[in-house]
Amino acid sequence: MANVKLAVVYYSSTGTNYQLAQWAEEQGKEAGAEVKLVRIPELAPMEAIEQNPQWKEHYLATKDSVPEATINDLDWADAVIFSIPTRFGNVPGQVKQFMDQAGGLWFQGKLVNKVVSAMTSAQNVHGGQESTLLNFYTTMFHWGAIIAAPGYTDDAVFATGGNPYGTSVSVDGEGNMKEDVEAGVRHQVNRTVDVAKRFIN
Ligand SMILES: Cc1cc2nc3c(=O)[nH]c(=O)nc-3n(C[C@H](O)[C@H](O)[C@H](O)COP(=O)(O)O)c2cc1C
Secondary structure, three states, rough: OOOEEEEEEEEOOHHHHHHHHHHHHHHHHHHHOEEEEOOOOOOHHHHHHOOOOOHHHHHHHHOOOOOOOOOOHHHHHOEEEEEEEEEEEEEEHHHHHHHHHHHHHOOOOOOOOOOOEEEEEEOOOOOOOHHHHHHHHHHHHHOOOOOOOOOOOOOHHHHHHOOOOOEEEEOOOOEEEEEOOOHHHHHHHHHHHHHHHHHHH
């Protein structure tokens, strides 16, 4: 039986989604997948990044150490876990720009049956976690992807706040996560890999 190829594709300004993505990478390996962790490229100018010390610190810490995502990663993967922060209830521009590069793959039907699942964060508990995931998943419907949302398939989902669309977390002003969502991330990854196995063999 071939191993599931899992891409963990994230964007993060201040580190939250990087942490979620790192847990996902670790769990993907644990679940027996071949895993790539890749970072959606930053598009903001340095003047903007420098306005926020946490953003600057995180940008400098990851810009050379985490490989940049390309659409080849989407082509390569059987399954993709995305982790993206909310921007006014929607996906960050950096993420939209990345996804919009996938038109060629989409046109060739290469995104059909990708098993996908997404995670998010916001500053407020009701700050747009659910709408961000739903807005993001619209693109997945157009791909013909299989969305392996967590639903309420494990107690870990309740512990994260019960978002059935994907693990979500709120962060305080210092960038600390307010809920303990690690188990929820791990469950979401296990479920995504498990669903993907049914499509590749
Ligand atoms: C332009 C912008 C818009 C944002 N909009 C919201 C929002 O509507 N609601 C909210 O709770 N947080 C909002 N946030 C906070 C981010 O979602 C939060 O900083 C992010 O989830 C942290 O993830 P990261 O550390 O991976 O960057 C916004 C942040 C920015 C920069």
